[in-house]
Amino acid sequence: MIFLYPEALWLLLSLPLLGAVVLFGTIRARRTVAMMVGSYRRADVLAVLTIKSFIVTILQTAAFGLLILAVAGPRWGEVSVEDERRGLDLVLLVDVSNSMLVEDVLPSRLGRSREVIRAVLSRFSDTHASLVAFKGAATVIVPMTDDPIALDLAVANLSPALLTTAGTDLNAALQMAMQAFPSGSPRHRIVLMFSDGGHEEGVSGTTASMLRQSDVPVWTVTAGTGPGGTIPVSQGGVMRTAEGDPVVVRARPERMAAIAEYSGGRNYDLSESTMVQRLMGDLEQATGRASMILFRQVTQDRYHLFVLIAFAMMVLSVLIQTIRWRGVI
Amino acid sequence: MWVLDRPVLLLLLSILPVLFYLRHLRRFRGGRIDFPFTIGAGMRFRAPLTPMIALLRLSHVLFWGGMLLLVIAMAGPTRTVRERVFLSRGVDIMIVLDQSATMAARDVQPGNRLDAARTVIRRFIEQRESDHIGLVGFSREAALRVPATLDHQRVIDTLDQLQLMEYGDGTAIGMAIALASLHLQSQGTEQRVIILLTDGINNAGEISPEAAVELAARAGIRVYTIGIGSETEVEIEFLNIEDGLTYRGTVRESYDPQRLAALAERSGGRFFEAGSGGTLEAVLNAIGTAETTERRVRIRVRRDQQHRVLLIVALILLVGDLLIRRLILGVAP
Numbered sequence: 001m002i003f004l005y006p007e008a009l010w011l012l013l014s015l016p017l018l019g020a021v022v023l024f025g026t027i028r029a030r031r032t033v034a035m036m037v038g039s040y041r042r043a044d045v046l047a048v049l050t051i052k053s054f055i056v057t058i059l060q061t062a063a064f065g066l067l068i069l070a071v072a073g074p075r076w077g078e079v080s081v082e083d084e085r086r087g088l089d090l091v092l093l094v095d096v097s098n099s100m101l102v103e104d105v106l107p108s109r110l111g112r113s114r115e116v117i118r119a120v121l122s123r124f125s126d127t128h129a130s131l132v133a134f135k136g137a138a139t140v141i142v143p144m145t146d147d148p149i150a151l152d153l154a155v156a157n158l159s160p161a162l163l164t165t166a167g168t169d170l171n172a173a174l175q176m177a178m179q180a181f182p183s184g185s186p187r188h189r190i191v192l193m194f195s196d197g198g199h200e201e202g203v204s205g206t207t208a209s210m211l212r213q214s215d216v217p218v219w220t221v222t223a224g225t226g227p228g229g230t231i232p233v234s235q236g237g238v239m240r241t242a243e244g245d246p247v248v249v250r251a252r253p254e255r256m257a258a259i260a261e262y263s264g265g266r267n268y269d270l271s272e273s274t275m276v277q278r279l280m281g282d283l284e285q286a287t288g289r290a291s292m293i294l295f296r297q298v299t300q301d302r303y304h305l306f307v308l309i310a311f312a313m314m315v316l317s318v319l320i321q322t323i324r325w326r327g328v329i
Numbered sequence: 330m331w332v333l334d335r336p337v338l339l340l341l342l343s344i345l346p347v348l349f350y351l352r353h354l355r356r357f358r359g360g361r362i363d364f365p366f367t368i369g370a371g372m373r374f375r376a377p378l379t380p381m382i383a384l385l386r387l388s389h390v391l392f393w394g395g396m397l398l399l400v401i402a403m404a405g406p407t408r409t410v411r412e413r414v415f416l417s418r419g420v421d422i423m424i425v426l427d428q429s430a431t432m433a434a435r436d437v438q439p440g441n442r443l444d445a446a447r448t449v450i451r452r453f454i455e456q457r458e459s460d461h462i463g464l465v466g467f468s469r470e471a472a473l474r475v476p477a478t479l480d481h482q483r484v485i486d487t488l489d490q491l492q493l494m495e496y497g498d499g500t501a502i503g504m505a506i507a508l509a510s511l512h513l514q515s516q517g518t519e520q521r522v523i524i525l526l527t528d529g530i531n532n533a534g535e536i537s538p539e540a541a542v543e544l545a546a547r548a549g550i551r552v553y554t555i556g557i558g559s560e561t562e563v564e565i566e567f568l569n570i571e572d573g574l575t576y577r578g579t580v581r582e583s584y585d586p587q588r589l590a591a592l593a594e595r596s597g598g599r600f601f602e603a604g605s606g607g608t609l610e611a612v613l614n615a616i617g618t619a620e621t622t623e624r625r626v627r628i629r630v631r632r633d634q635q636h637r638v639l640l641i642v643a644l645i646l647l648v649g650d651l652l653i654r655r656l657i658l659g660v661a662p
Contacts, residue, residue, distance in 0.1 A: 026655075029659055071644065142476060143475060143484075147476035149511065180480070183412055184414055184458060318352055322351040322355065324359035
């Protein structure tokens, strides 16, 4: 079982608090009932009240727990659905921040990304592709097209000078990438993202939610290594902090893996020697080039089962409350 | 359009009135202790509406509202959006638009020749849903602004950003046609078209219009040529982006109709004269009618499930009811 919105599971921590509220209410009710009921019925009434409170507390707390699980979006089981899409609309989302100039992947993170992009475009020549560059902001450099000359020129011109906004805004980048798919296309849609994961904040909850709801997988390619490297500058030497220390930028593979996971995509390491072959093979598989009839696995949403049980528990708790026991309460 | 994934679960709504009766209306219901407050025949004691009673009623509203939303959420409310998917590729069209200074002449309305062309091209693009459309701008030099794409909004946005004399002063028709045909040659479609809109004669660039059209014709690309404007002396006003100065005056410059007609004829296209905004629109409509393909369209339904919001609201309402009744009022279960 997987949860589409696992962050909602934190709400389960509030269940003991709800249980305490119900317990507090029960103690108050017992005290009030003990004062109001005559002594000849008090023992019976309090006994029924205790049993009812116990059962209702369990039922309501469990119902709230199930509702929280339902809000978290439980999914399990897969069904095969025939996929009528053929071909590929590919958004190439490329980080052009200064950290992509680090040479821990040869010739550089950006240079190697360019090589991989060219290899993909050359292998999948019937693919429609769009090029989106991002730093602190994102922009569509080439809209979705199958014009290889326009794409090749744009890929060759990828550099930090393309955008002036400093930083690495992964959220703006992913949102722009999703908007780069034109409507009316019968092809598969994939975002192929090249980045070192950025050095500021990662992906926000809103973007994670958008990725989960979207049917477009983001395949991430982590550019860079754990130890990282220094950023070369055009005047020679390396970029330094105000104190004169060289700036060392490490890749954030965990962020890239998380983006791929949110969207149901895959994650690759740019520094791996077999990465290009794996990427090509996976693209062929995903877009149906490897087979005549393509089926895709769709995970089933099961939230309604949790809501159904929770609803039944709430109904039962109402019945327990409203049916008079032993003729007393 | 809204649909329900599991409409049969709405039958659970029928349980709610029964529960309501059992909880609030049945005379000998549990969970309460009766005290005889009868004063006289037919007269009964009624509790005044104190803040506590109001809170109790509010908690009832929250509870039943929450239960109602649970049932609706279970039924799987889904918003569906129908999207047209084009299974066949339409025509690939590269619009080649003159941005020379004379396009500021005010003989074609609205605005000037460039504005009128922009307006008409925008409408033309909006009608060509399944066609890949690109944009080349030119004056002394030519530049690909947008490659042929289905992302028509981006073409329109770029069209709106075009400025006069962006590529210098001059009219490089040959360069523009050559560039457009270069970017159309690699497209995977049979029907490829260049629509050239110009108001002048070729006076710049290393490639002659004839050579460029020859190149296009060999690749099977038809070139439609449209001459914009009149031959009379017309008022002109434009901002030169090189020196930032606004120039005003009159101009008498026109295209060469014989040459444009020959260019179009060589590639299997047609030549049109557009002396006014209305004529220009008619011309583009005529080209649109001539360049049509069989369209195979499938409707794809995109489904956005909406149950999560209902579940969250239901959860808030039910917890609200619990807190009011147990924490504030101390109601026995």
